[in-house]
Amino acid sequence: MPQSYLSIQLSIVDPDGKDAGGTSAVLFSNEAHQHKTLVALLINQKPWSFGKTYKWSLAVSGQNTVTDANDFFSVTILY
């Protein structure tokens, strides 16, 4: 839909399924059905525990946000 707030949410959970951090990328889109570059936001990440496996997931969080095979995603941890 036009005039929609686009948002992609990165969620990180620990092995117990508890929230372990995350961030989002956002943009207000005036046009419908157009691929857009979102504004990437850096965040203070909660400390990791060595040896634990964390689950990362990307999901649309804006009501009218849609992605397809033409969209690209990149996630980087800065140590």
Added chain:
Amino acid sequence: MDIQELFNTAFTSFPMNVKFTPHDTAPALLYVSASAFSTAANQRIGITVSLDGTPLGNLMIFANEAQSHKALVTQLFPVQFSDLNPHTLTLSAATPYTKCDSNDTIGAALLMISDTEPFIWTTQGPIPDYTTFQSKVSGEALLFFSGSAFNTGGGPIGLNVVVAGNPVAISQIQASNGSHVAVPPRFTRVLLPYSKDPIQIGFSMNSGDIQSDVNDNYQIALIY
């Protein structure tokens, strides 16, 4: 690398002043990302970033369409604080056509880096365009890059970073029309070759359909 999130917030009004207190006096890179829109078609728009009243640089994009929010080309700015007192980041319109409203998001963070000075190249199109740097390591470095381009007929845009003739990283966006668009900024690990001589580094596109001109802005940073 210690990272201090300064703010990720909705735009208020120009000039937008945000106070923060740095956690460290180490050399740092200030990461700023934002969106904005133009009041008229075919205009450059952007945000000027100032620290304690001193301009650091601009985040820019060429807006083909009026009244359409666009991601600006994300930038890193080298900074270092001599104290841990409050400082002020000021965001102001870089051109008369630049507008932001509460639908625009602005984010800033400090990346504390080592005492080894990073290589930072900030330039304008057109690309391909190359410069040289003297590698300070033989091995891993953190590469950051950002930029914009357009595809006349719409379609995929791939921006390559090329080191010593070899593509080492790409950022891609599916352009829906022939307008200038910022590619998503990327941080990625790269392996740098040992060389006593300067090494070529720069930008190229991954397709002949992609175009770039003087209205496109680019940045490469190598962080050791």
